[in-house]
Amino acid sequence: MLKNFFLSLALSICFSAEASNFKVGDITIHQPWARGGASMMAGYMKLENQGKADRLLSASSQVSEALELHQHVHDNGVMRMRKIDSIALPAKEVVELKPQGLHLMFIRLKKPLAQSERFTVTLHFEKAGDVPVEFIVDATGQAAPQKQP
Template structure:
Protein backbone atom coordinates (compact mmCIF):
# COMPACT_ATOMS: atom_id res chain seq x y z
CA UNK A 1 0.00 0.00 0.00
CA UNK A 2 1.38 3.43 -0.86
CA UNK A 3 1.75 6.22 1.73
CA UNK A 4 -1.18 8.07 0.16
CA UNK A 5 -3.43 5.00 0.24
CA UNK A 6 -2.60 4.36 3.91
CA UNK A 7 -3.37 7.99 4.82
CA UNK A 8 -6.61 7.91 2.84
CA UNK A 9 -7.64 4.63 4.47
CA UNK A 10 -6.75 5.88 7.96
CA UNK A 11 -8.70 9.09 7.31
CA UNK A 12 -11.74 7.12 6.19
CA UNK A 13 -11.49 4.84 9.25
CA UNK A 14 -11.21 7.81 11.62
CA UNK A 15 -14.17 9.50 9.93
CA UNK A 16 -16.22 6.33 10.27
CA UNK A 17 -15.32 5.95 13.95
CA UNK A 18 -16.01 9.62 14.69
CA UNK A 19 -19.39 9.36 12.98
CA UNK A 20 -20.56 6.29 14.95
CA UNK A 21 -23.52 7.24 17.10
CA UNK A 22 -24.01 10.54 15.28
CA UNK A 23 -27.08 11.35 13.25
CA UNK A 24 -26.50 11.82 9.50
CA UNK A 25 -26.83 15.62 9.99
CA UNK A 26 -24.29 15.58 12.84
CA UNK A 27 -21.88 13.43 10.84
CA UNK A 28 -22.16 15.80 7.87
CA UNK A 29 -21.63 18.85 10.12
CA UNK A 30 -18.60 17.21 11.73
CA UNK A 31 -17.16 16.39 8.30
CA UNK A 32 -17.59 20.01 7.22
CA UNK A 33 -16.15 21.35 10.50
CA UNK A 34 -19.35 23.28 11.35
CA UNK A 35 -20.85 21.31 14.23
CA UNK A 36 -22.67 23.94 16.28
CA UNK A 37 -25.03 21.51 17.98
CA UNK A 38 -28.78 21.94 17.94
CA UNK A 39 -28.79 25.76 18.13
CA UNK A 40 -28.41 27.90 15.00
CA UNK A 41 -28.20 31.70 15.16
CA UNK A 42 -29.47 33.33 11.96
CA UNK A 43 -29.98 36.80 10.50
CA UNK A 44 -28.29 38.64 13.38
CA UNK A 45 -28.36 42.43 13.09
CA UNK A 46 -28.04 45.66 15.03
CA UNK A 47 -28.52 49.37 14.43
CA UNK A 48 -25.74 51.92 14.15
CA UNK A 49 -24.95 53.61 17.50
CA UNK A 50 -22.20 55.79 18.96
CA UNK A 51 -19.47 54.84 21.41
CA UNK A 52 -20.55 55.17 25.04
CA UNK A 53 -24.16 54.66 23.99
CA UNK A 54 -26.48 51.66 24.06
CA UNK A 55 -26.98 49.30 21.14
CA UNK A 56 -29.29 46.36 20.60
CA UNK A 57 -28.92 42.97 18.98
CA UNK A 58 -31.63 41.11 17.13
CA UNK A 59 -31.37 37.54 15.89
CA UNK A 60 -33.36 34.41 15.07
CA UNK A 61 -32.51 31.33 17.13
CA UNK A 62 -33.45 27.92 15.73
CA UNK A 63 -33.34 24.80 17.86
CA UNK A 64 -33.32 21.30 16.35
CA UNK A 65 -32.99 19.63 19.75
CA UNK A 66 -34.53 19.61 23.23
CA UNK A 67 -35.92 22.77 24.81
CA UNK A 68 -33.19 25.15 25.97
CA UNK A 69 -32.82 28.66 27.36
CA UNK A 70 -30.63 31.58 26.35
CA UNK A 71 -29.24 32.63 29.74
CA UNK A 72 -26.59 35.20 28.80
CA UNK A 73 -24.72 36.91 25.99
CA UNK A 74 -21.27 38.50 25.71
CA UNK A 75 -19.72 40.94 23.26
CA UNK A 76 -16.31 42.56 23.59
CA UNK A 77 -17.70 45.75 22.06
CA UNK A 78 -19.93 46.45 25.13
CA UNK A 79 -19.13 46.90 28.82
CA UNK A 80 -22.33 45.01 29.72
CA UNK A 81 -24.63 42.75 27.72
CA UNK A 82 -28.14 41.93 28.96
CA UNK A 83 -31.18 40.04 27.73
CA UNK A 84 -34.22 42.36 27.56
CA UNK A 85 -37.87 42.58 26.61
CA UNK A 86 -40.31 45.41 25.90
CA UNK A 87 -43.37 45.76 28.12
CA UNK A 88 -46.39 48.05 27.90
CA UNK A 89 -46.94 49.68 31.32
CA UNK A 90 -49.74 52.24 31.64
CA UNK A 91 -49.60 52.99 27.92
CA UNK A 92 -45.81 53.44 27.95
CA UNK A 93 -43.37 51.07 26.27
CA UNK A 94 -40.51 50.15 28.65
CA UNK A 95 -37.52 47.84 28.41
CA UNK A 96 -36.83 45.39 31.21
CA UNK A 97 -34.07 42.80 31.73
CA UNK A 98 -35.11 39.14 31.64
CA UNK A 99 -33.37 36.23 33.34
CA UNK A 100 -33.53 33.98 30.28
CA UNK A 101 -35.20 33.51 26.89
CA UNK A 102 -36.91 30.16 26.38
CA UNK A 103 -36.18 28.31 23.14
CA UNK A 104 -38.69 25.51 22.53
CA UNK A 105 -37.71 22.03 21.38
CA UNK A 106 -37.56 21.88 17.58
CA UNK A 107 -38.67 25.52 17.44
CA UNK A 108 -37.45 29.05 16.94
CA UNK A 109 -37.49 32.43 18.67
CA UNK A 110 -36.85 35.73 16.93
CA UNK A 111 -35.34 38.56 18.97
CA UNK A 112 -36.64 41.74 17.34
CA UNK A 113 -37.42 45.42 17.95
CA UNK A 114 -40.41 45.83 20.25
CA UNK A 115 -39.90 42.36 21.77
CA UNK A 116 -37.11 40.24 23.18
CA UNK A 117 -33.63 41.52 22.31
CA UNK A 118 -29.99 41.76 23.44
CA UNK A 119 -28.85 45.06 24.98
CA UNK A 120 -25.26 46.18 24.32
CA UNK A 121 -24.65 48.67 27.14
CA UNK A 122 -21.83 51.25 27.16
CA UNK A 123 -20.43 50.56 23.70
CA UNK A 124 -16.63 50.67 23.73
CA UNK A 125 -16.58 51.76 20.08
CA UNK A 126 -19.27 52.89 17.64
CA UNK A 127 -21.45 50.47 15.72
CA UNK A 128 -21.06 51.70 12.15
CA UNK A 129 -23.28 50.65 9.28
CA UNK A 130 -21.58 47.81 7.43
CA UNK A 131 -19.68 46.56 10.50
CA UNK A 132 -20.06 43.03 11.80
CA UNK A 133 -20.13 42.52 15.57
CA UNK A 134 -19.22 39.10 17.03
CA UNK A 135 -21.29 37.98 20.02
CA UNK A 136 -21.35 34.86 22.18
CA UNK A 137 -24.73 33.46 23.14
CA UNK A 138 -24.79 31.26 26.25
CA UNK A 139 -27.42 28.54 26.50
CA UNK A 140 -28.33 26.53 29.58
CA UNK A 141 -27.85 23.16 27.83
CA UNK A 142 -26.14 23.81 24.49
CA UNK A 143 -23.41 26.00 25.97
CA UNK A 144 -21.84 28.77 23.90
CA UNK A 145 -22.84 29.62 20.35
CA UNK A 146 -20.90 32.21 18.35
CA UNK A 147 -22.94 34.62 16.23
CA UNK A 148 -22.56 37.82 14.23
CA UNK A 149 -24.63 41.01 14.16
CA UNK A 150 -24.58 42.89 10.85
CA UNK A 151 -24.85 46.61 11.64
CA UNK A 152 -27.61 48.40 9.69
CA UNK A 153 -28.50 52.10 9.61
CA UNK A 154 -29.64 53.79 12.84
CA UNK A 155 -33.30 53.66 11.81
CA UNK A 156 -33.33 50.12 10.40
CA UNK A 157 -36.43 48.04 11.10
CA UNK A 158 -34.89 44.69 10.24
CA UNK A 159 -31.90 42.98 8.65
CA UNK A 160 -30.93 44.20 5.18
CA UNK A 161 -32.96 42.63 2.38
CA UNK A 162 -31.72 39.58 0.53
CA UNK A 163 -29.83 37.83 3.31
CA UNK A 164 -28.84 40.81 5.45
CA UNK A 165 -27.98 38.57 8.36
CA UNK A 166 -25.29 36.03 9.01
CA UNK A 167 -25.87 32.34 9.53
CA UNK A 168 -23.76 30.43 12.07
Protein backbone atom coordinates in the same frame (compact mmCIF):
# COMPACT_ATOMS: atom_id res chain seq x y z
CA MET B 1 -14.37 30.27 -19.23
CA LEU B 2 -17.64 32.18 -18.96
CA LYS B 3 -19.26 29.04 -17.55
CA ASN B 4 -16.62 28.89 -14.78
CA PHE B 5 -17.19 32.56 -13.99
CA PHE B 6 -20.94 32.06 -13.51
CA LEU B 7 -20.35 28.89 -11.48
CA SER B 8 -17.94 30.78 -9.20
CA LEU B 9 -20.39 33.66 -8.89
CA ALA B 10 -23.27 31.33 -8.01
CA LEU B 11 -21.18 29.51 -5.39
CA SER B 12 -20.02 32.75 -3.79
CA ILE B 13 -23.61 33.99 -3.55
CA CYS B 14 -24.70 30.71 -1.93
CA PHE B 15 -21.87 30.79 0.59
CA SER B 16 -22.30 34.48 1.42
CA ALA B 17 -26.03 33.97 1.97
CA GLU B 18 -25.29 31.26 4.52
CA ALA B 19 -22.43 33.14 6.15
CA SER B 20 -24.81 34.88 8.52
CA ASN B 21 -26.24 31.68 10.01
CA PHE B 22 -24.51 29.90 12.89
CA LYS B 23 -25.14 26.56 14.56
CA VAL B 24 -24.47 24.98 17.94
CA GLY B 25 -25.97 21.58 18.64
CA ASP B 26 -29.62 21.64 17.54
CA ILE B 27 -29.83 25.44 17.59
CA THR B 28 -29.37 27.59 14.49
CA ILE B 29 -28.86 31.33 14.88
CA HIS B 30 -30.23 33.13 11.82
CA GLN B 31 -28.83 36.45 10.58
CA PRO B 32 -27.79 38.36 13.70
CA TRP B 33 -27.90 42.14 13.23
CA ALA B 34 -27.78 45.24 15.41
CA ARG B 35 -28.70 48.91 15.37
CA GLY B 36 -28.25 51.72 17.81
CA GLY B 37 -26.57 54.93 18.77
CA ALA B 38 -23.29 56.16 20.18
CA SER B 39 -23.62 54.59 23.64
CA MET B 40 -26.24 51.82 23.30
CA MET B 41 -27.24 49.30 20.68
CA ALA B 42 -29.83 46.53 20.33
CA GLY B 43 -29.17 43.11 18.78
CA TYR B 44 -31.64 40.90 16.94
CA MET B 45 -31.76 37.41 15.39
CA LYS B 46 -33.88 34.29 15.05
CA LEU B 47 -33.09 31.28 17.22
CA GLU B 48 -34.30 28.02 15.68
CA ASN B 49 -34.30 25.05 18.04
CA GLN B 50 -34.59 21.67 16.30
CA GLY B 51 -33.91 19.71 19.49
CA LYS B 52 -34.99 19.64 23.12
CA ALA B 53 -35.90 22.77 25.07
CA ASP B 54 -32.98 25.05 25.93
CA ARG B 55 -32.42 28.61 27.17
CA LEU B 56 -30.26 31.53 26.17
CA LEU B 57 -28.71 32.46 29.51
CA SER B 58 -26.53 35.40 28.53
CA ALA B 59 -24.27 36.90 25.88
CA SER B 60 -20.90 38.60 25.88
CA SER B 61 -18.98 40.85 23.51
CA GLN B 62 -15.93 43.09 23.43
CA VAL B 63 -17.88 46.00 21.88
CA SER B 64 -19.69 47.09 25.06
CA GLU B 65 -19.09 47.26 28.78
CA ALA B 66 -22.31 45.34 29.47
CA LEU B 67 -24.59 43.10 27.43
CA GLU B 68 -28.03 42.14 28.74
CA LEU B 69 -31.06 40.17 27.62
CA HIS B 70 -34.06 42.51 27.36
CA GLN B 71 -37.77 42.42 26.62
CA HIS B 72 -40.21 45.18 25.71
CA VAL B 73 -43.35 45.20 27.86
CA HIS B 74 -46.47 47.35 27.85
CA ASP B 75 -46.84 49.18 31.17
CA ASN B 76 -50.02 51.29 31.45
CA GLY B 77 -49.97 52.04 27.73
CA VAL B 78 -46.25 52.81 27.67
CA MET B 79 -43.69 50.53 26.02
CA ARG B 80 -40.75 49.88 28.37
CA MET B 81 -37.64 47.73 28.26
CA ARG B 82 -36.74 45.44 31.09
CA LYS B 83 -33.81 43.16 31.77
CA ILE B 84 -34.65 39.44 31.84
CA ASP B 85 -32.68 36.48 33.19
CA SER B 86 -32.95 34.20 30.15
CA ILE B 87 -34.82 33.53 26.92
CA ALA B 88 -36.64 30.20 26.66
CA LEU B 89 -36.12 28.18 23.49
CA PRO B 90 -38.94 25.61 23.38
CA ALA B 91 -38.28 22.34 21.54
CA LYS B 92 -38.89 22.45 17.79
CA GLU B 93 -39.71 26.17 17.75
CA VAL B 94 -38.28 29.47 16.51
CA VAL B 95 -37.84 32.41 18.87
CA GLU B 96 -37.34 35.79 17.25
CA LEU B 97 -35.38 38.62 18.85
CA LYS B 98 -36.78 41.69 17.08
CA PRO B 99 -37.50 45.39 17.54
CA GLN B 100 -40.28 46.00 20.10
CA GLY B 101 -39.74 42.49 21.51
CA LEU B 102 -36.97 40.31 22.89
CA HIS B 103 -33.46 41.61 22.13
CA LEU B 104 -29.86 41.89 23.28
CA MET B 105 -28.98 45.28 24.79
CA PHE B 106 -25.39 46.47 24.36
CA ILE B 107 -24.78 49.05 27.09
CA ARG B 108 -21.96 51.62 27.11
CA LEU B 109 -20.45 50.88 23.71
CA LYS B 110 -16.68 51.19 23.77
CA LYS B 111 -16.87 53.04 20.44
CA PRO B 112 -19.65 53.88 17.98
CA LEU B 113 -20.08 51.18 15.34
CA ALA B 114 -20.60 52.13 11.71
CA GLN B 115 -23.14 50.87 9.19
CA SER B 116 -22.11 47.40 7.88
CA GLU B 117 -19.47 46.95 10.59
CA ARG B 118 -19.21 43.39 11.90
CA PHE B 119 -18.45 42.25 15.44
CA THR B 120 -18.51 39.03 17.45
CA VAL B 121 -20.94 38.11 20.22
CA THR B 122 -20.73 34.87 22.18
CA LEU B 123 -24.15 33.44 23.03
CA HIS B 124 -24.29 31.27 26.17
CA PHE B 125 -26.94 28.53 26.07
CA GLU B 126 -27.87 26.38 29.07
CA LYS B 127 -27.57 23.03 27.25
CA ALA B 128 -26.06 23.74 23.84
CA GLY B 129 -23.13 25.68 25.31
CA ASP B 130 -21.35 28.71 23.91
CA VAL B 131 -21.34 29.83 20.29
CA PRO B 132 -19.59 32.86 18.79
CA VAL B 133 -21.71 34.60 16.15
CA GLU B 134 -21.01 37.55 13.89
CA PHE B 135 -23.40 40.49 14.04
CA ILE B 136 -23.65 43.16 11.36
CA VAL B 137 -24.60 46.76 12.17
CA ASP B 138 -27.52 48.25 10.30
CA ALA B 139 -28.13 51.80 11.47
CA THR B 140 -31.43 52.04 9.62
CA GLY B 141 -32.91 48.83 10.95
CA GLN B 142 -33.42 47.59 7.41
CA ALA B 143 -31.07 44.61 7.79
CA ALA B 144 -33.84 42.60 9.33
CA PRO B 145 -33.30 39.22 7.74
CA GLN B 146 -34.87 38.77 4.34
CA LYS B 147 -34.44 34.98 4.55
CA GLN B 148 -36.80 32.96 6.68
CA PRO B 149 -35.54 29.93 8.64
